[in-house]
Amino acid sequence: xxxxxxxxxxxxxxxxxxxxxxxxxxxxxxxxxxxxxxxxxxxxxxxxxxxxxxxxxxxxxxxxxxxxxxxxxxxxxxxxxxxxxxxxxxxxxxxxxxxxxxxxxxxxxxxxxxxxxxxxxxxxxxxxxxxxxxxxxxxxxxxxxxxxxxxxxxxxxxxxxxxxxxxxxxxxxxxxxxxxxxxxxxxxxxxxxxxxxxxxxxxxxxxxxxxxxxxxxxxxxxxxxxxxxxxxxxxxxxxxxxxxxxxxxxxxxxxxxxxxxxxxxxxxxxxxxxxxxxxxxxxxxxxxxxxxxxxxxxxxxxxxxxxxxxxxxxxxxxxxxxxxxxxxxxxxxxxxxxxxxxxxxxxxxxxxxxxxxxxxxxx
Amino acid sequence: xxxxxxxxxxxxxxxxxxxxxxxxxxxxxxxxxxxxxxxxxxxxxxxxxxxxxxxxxxxxxxxxxxxxxxxxxxxxxxxxxxxxxxxxxxxxxxxxxxxxxxxxxxxxxxxxxxxxxxxxxxxxxxxxxxxxxxxxxxxxxxxxxxxxxxxxxxxxxxxxxxxxxxxxxxxxxxxxxxxxxxxxxxxxxxxxxxxxxxxxxxxxxxxxxxxxxxxxxxxxxxxxxxxxxxxxxxxxxxxxxxxxxxxxxxxxxxxxxxxxxxxxxxxxxxxxxxxxxxxxxxxxxxxxxxxxxxxxxxxx
Numbered sequence: 227x228x229x230x231x232x233x234x235x236x237x238x239x240x241x242x243x244x245x246x247x248x249x250x251x252x253x254x255x256x257x258x259x260x261x262x263x264x265x266x267x268x269x270x271x272x273x274x275x276x277x278x279x280x281x282x283x284x285x286x287x288x289x290x291x292x293x294x295x296x297x298x299x300x301x302x303x304x305x306x307x308x309x310x311x312x313x314x315x316x317x318x319x320x321x322x323x324x325x326x327x328x329x330x331x332x333x334x335x336x337x338x339x340x341x342x343x344x345x346x347x348x349x350x351x352x353x354x355x356x357x358x359x360x361x362x363x364x365x366x367x368x369x370x371x372x373x374x375x376x377x378x379x380x381x382x383x384x385x386x387x388x389x390x391x392x393x394x395x396x397x398x399x400x401x402x403x404x405x406x407x408x409x410x411x412x413x414x415x416x417x418x419x420x421x422x423x424x425x426x427x428x429x430x431x432x433x434x435x436x437x438x439x440x441x442x443x444x445x446x447x448x449x450x451x452x453x454x455x456x457x458x459x460x461x462x463x464x465x466x467x468x469x470x471x472x473x474x475x476x477x478x479x480x481x482x483x484x485x486x487x488x489x490x491x492x493x494x495x496x497x498x499x500x501x502x503x504x505x506x507x508x509x510x511x512x513x514x515x516x517x518x519x520x521x522x523x524x525x526x527x528x529x530x531x532x533x534x535x536x537x538x539x540x541x542x543x544x545x546x547x548x549x550x551x552x553x554x555x556x557x558x559x560x561x562x563x564x565x566x567x568x569x570x571x572x573x574x575x576x577x578x579x580x581x582x583x584x585x586x587x588x589x
Numbered sequence: 590x591x592x593x594x595x596x597x598x599x600x601x602x603x604x605x606x607x608x609x610x611x612x613x614x615x616x617x618x619x620x621x622x623x624x625x626x627x628x629x630x631x632x633x634x635x636x637x638x639x640x641x642x643x644x645x646x647x648x649x650x651x652x653x654x655x656x657x658x659x660x661x662x663x664x665x666x667x668x669x670x671x672x673x674x675x676x677x678x679x680x681x682x683x684x685x686x687x688x689x690x691x692x693x694x695x696x697x698x699x700x701x702x703x704x705x706x707x708x709x710x711x712x713x714x715x716x717x718x719x720x721x722x723x724x725x726x727x728x729x730x731x732x733x734x735x736x737x738x739x740x741x742x743x744x745x746x747x748x749x750x751x752x753x754x755x756x757x758x759x760x761x762x763x764x765x766x767x768x769x770x771x772x773x774x775x776x777x778x779x780x781x782x783x784x785x786x787x788x789x790x791x792x793x794x795x796x797x798x799x800x801x802x803x804x805x806x807x808x809x810x811x812x813x814x815x816x817x818x819x820x821x822x823x824x825x826x827x828x829x830x831x832x833x834x835x836x837x838x839x840x841x842x843x844x845x846x847x848x849x850x851x852x853x854x855x856x857x858x859x860x861x862x863x864x865x866x867x868x869x870x871x872x873x874x875x876x877x878x879x880x881x882x883x884x885x886x887x888x889x
Contacts, residue, residue, distance in 0.1 A: 276794055298793045311791035315809045324805070328796035372795065 227290055229254040229412055230275065230380060235284035237270055244270040245281070246436035252380075252414060257406050259415045261423040262433035263459065271433070272382050272416045276305045288379065299328075304378040308385045310369040312357040318368050319344065319353040325376045343371045346408070363394050367401075374409055383415045387422060399425050420460045424448060432456050454585045457505045462541075464511070464552050465503040468584060473498045480504065480584060484548035485526060490582060502586040510581035511554035513542060516572040525576040528552070530567045542567060544575055616869075623862035624653045631856030657863035667847070667864075671871070674843040677758070678826040681765040685773040685822045686815065688766070693777035693814075694807075697784070708778070711771050719768070723835050726764055730755040730836070760836035761843075765826050772821040780814025781807070812882070820879045824872050844868050 228251035237245040245267045252258045260268040273279040274286060277298035286294040293301055304325070312321050319340050326336045344350045347367040357365060366386060373381050387395045387402075403426060406413050417423055423430050424444040431441045432455075440452045451457040458465065471487065472479040478496055479489045482504055516527065528546035535558075542554045552575055567573060626634040638651040661667050696707045714722060729736050732753060741751035754760055784807065792802045830845030837843075844864065851861025 278790060278794075298790075299796050299798055303794075305791070305794045307787055307791060309785070309787055311785070311787045313788060313792075313806060324792070324797075325795040327805075328801060376796075 228252060228287075229256075229289065230414075231285075231287040231290075232271075232275075233285040233287065235271070235274065235281045235286065237267075237274065237279065237281050243436050245274070247284075248433075248436075248438055249284075250431055250438060250441060252412060254412055255410055257403070257413045257415065257426060257428045259417060259423045259427035259430045260433055261417055261420060261430050261460075264418055266433040267436040268416045268418075268433050269384060272305075272384055272414065275380070275414065276303055276382055277301050302378050303380040303382060304373040305382040305384065306369045306373045306386045308388055310357075310365045310386075310389075312365055312368055312372075314357055317354050317356055318349060318360070321357065321368055322372045322375055324372060329376055331376075339375060343375045347371045347405075362390050363398060366390065366398060370402075370405060374405075374411060377409075378411065380412050380414060383413065385417050385419075386415075387417075388419075395422075402426060424460070432459065434459070450583065451505070451585070453588060454503060454505075455588070457503075457583065457585055462508050462553060462555070464506045464508065465585075466506075466550060468502055468504045470496055470498055470500040470502075470584075478584070484550055485546070488524065488579065488582065490579065490584060493584060496584070496586070500586055502584055505583040505585055506552075506577050506581050508541060508553040508555035510577050511552060512576050513544065513554045513556060513567065514574045514576070515567070516574055524579070525574050527572065527574055530569050530571045530573060532569060533567065535566075540566065544573060546575065619862045619865055623657050623859055623866050624655065625859050626650045626652075626654060626656065627857045627859050631858070633858055654859075657857075657859040660860060661863055661867065670842060670844055670847055671867070674827055674845070675871075677761060677765065677843060678823045681762060681769060681826045682773075682819050682823045684762070684766045685770050686819065689770055689773035689777055689818065690811075693774050693781050696774075696778050697781035704782075708775070711774050714771065720831065720835075722768070723764055723832060726760070726767065727755060727835060730760050730763065755836065756838040756841075758837070758841055761833050761841050764832040764836045765829065768832065769822040769826060772825075773818040776818040776821065777811065777814045780811050784810055816879045816882050820876060823875060827872060827875075828868055 231251040233249050235245055235248045236243065248267075248271060260271060262268045270279060274281055274294070277293070277296060277300075281294055284294070285292050288301070288303070313324065316324070322343055323336050323340045326339060331339075340353075341350070344353055347370060349364060349367055349371065352360060352364060352368075357368070360368065369386065387398050390398060399422065402413075415423075415426060424447075427444055429441060430444055430447050432439045432447060434455050440447060440456050442450075447456065448460055451460060454465070457463050466485065467483040468480045470478055471481045473492065473496060476492050477489050478492045479487055481487050514525075526546045526548070528544045530542055531545045531551065532543040534541045538559070539555055539557050542556065544552045544554060546552060554575065622633060625636065628634050634650050636652060692711070696704055696711075699707060728734060731737060732755065737754060740754070744751055788806050788810075789802050792806045797805060827843075828845045828848075829843065830849045833841045833843050833846055834849075848861050848864045848868070851857045851864060
C-alpha cells in the first residue's frame, strides 16, 4: 500500500479550479517532487497534504486512512516552509524542541533528542542562538531539523531552497539528498525549478493547470516527455513542426517542416495525418564546420546566428538554410572540440535519429 | 558630512531647548522646593533669613531641610495611599490588557481596508473632552440612571442589596479603564499586526492546538506590545487625580489627589514636591522594570 494516496482530488477557488482531479500515490521512503510553473496548483496540493486546505472532493489517504478533514496538528506530516517560519522568539534549540513539546515528550528526552538532531545538521554550536543570528543556510538546516525531529511519516517542503543563492543551493541539495537517505522519511518537495527537481527527486510529477501531466523518474521526464508542455518546461528543447505521413506495423514516417522526411519506431496512438512537433535536446545536436564536408545522414547546413558562452558549455543558435532555428549545446572541454564557432560561420548541423521525439499537438 | 551633522543639530535644538526649559528646569526647581520650608501663608519660606525682618519667628524655618521627607515617612498613611494608588494602577492595567488584547487581535487579523477605520473608532473618544466624558460616567453610574436601576433591579431579583456605584473604587476603576483602554489597544495592535501569520501555520503543522499556538507563538511575540501598553496605562493612572476626584468616594484618594491638595488645598509646597519626587522615583523604577521586561528574553 502506498504511504500517501490522492484519489480524484479537486479544489476550486470560485470559478478557478486550482487542482483538477489529481490522483497520485507516494511510496514510503521516496523523494517525490511536484514540479510546475507558478499557479499550476502544486502549492494548493501540498497545503491539502499538510491539512491547511481541504479538497472540495476526492480522498487523501495516509496508510489507507482518509485524512482529508484531519486538521494539520493531528497529522503525522510536517512542512518546511519557503520562509522557514522559524519562531523568532525561540532559540535554535527551542525551535527544534517545539514539535516534541507539543507531543508531550518528557523534558529530559527532549534535551537528548534536540542535541542529537542539531548534531545531525551540524548546528550544535548554534543551539542557543536566535534565528536572526543565523545565515540563510543555517536557518534552512534548523527548519529541516525541526521538521524531522519527531519522525513524521511525511516531510513536505514548499520551495525551501528558493531563498538561497545558487552556490549554497547546490550544497543544500546535496545535503538534502543525504539527509533523506539517512532518516528514511518520505519527502514531498514542491518547486518550479526543473534543475532542482531533476537533481533531487526519485520521482517527479509535472503539473500544469491543476492537472498532473506526467509522473516518472527524472531521466524519463527529461528524456521522454509525453507532451509538448513537459518537453518545453523541462530544460531547453528544439521544437519543429512535423506531420505523420505514413504508419506501418513498427514504424512511422514523419514529414518535418522544411527538413524532409524521416522514419522512426512507431509510438502508441499515432496514426497517419497526426500533427505535432519533433523535439530534440540542444545537447543532442552536433555542429561541424562546413569545411569538413563529411557525409552525415540527416545533416543540414546553416550559419551561426548567435551564441552564449557560459564557461563549461556554449549554446549556439544556428539558422538552417530553410530558415528554421536550432539551438545546440556544446561542451567546451570535449576532445573533439576543435574551435569555437563565430557568428556567421557556416556550419553543418545533425542529430542522431534516436534523439528525435515526436509529440502530438495537444487538442 | 559636517554640514549634515550641523543640520541634524539645528533640527533637534528647538525640542531640546524646550525640554530643558520646561521639563529639566522645573524638575530641578521641584527637587529644591522639596528641601525647603513652606511659607506661612503658602508658597515657600525664604532661603536666607532677611536680616531686617524683626517680625521673623523661628529662625530654623529658613534654609534647607529634610522635613518634608521626614513627614512622609513618619506617617503610615502616605505609604498606604502610595500602595493603594499602585493597586488601582495595576488593576486598571490588567483589566485594560485583558479587554484590549482581543480587540487588538481582531483589528490585526481584519482585512487591511477595514483596519484604519477600526483604529479610528478606537481613538474616536479622544474627540470629545476628557472631563465631559468623565462627567458622563458620573451620570451613567449615578443612582438615578437607567443603568443603575437595571443593575439594582437585577441584584434585588437575585436577593442582593442594591448598590451605590458612583463615588466608589469601582467607579474609579471604570473611569480609568475607560479612559486608558485606547492606550493599551494601540501598541498591542502595532505589535500584533507585525506578526508573520506563517508562524501560526508552522506551529499548527508541528502539532500545536489553538491554545498552544496562542501561548507559545502569539503571546511571547507580543510581550513588547504588552509592556509598552502597560506602561502607557500604569504610569498615567498612578499620578491621576481628576477621575478619583469626580467618580471616587472620600476614601478613594490617590497620590495624584494628595499632591494636588498640597499645592491647592493645604498649600504645603515642599511636601507636595516631596510627594511628586517620590512618585517620580516610583515611576522611574516601574519604567526601568518594563524596559527590562520588554527586551527579548535571553536564552536559559
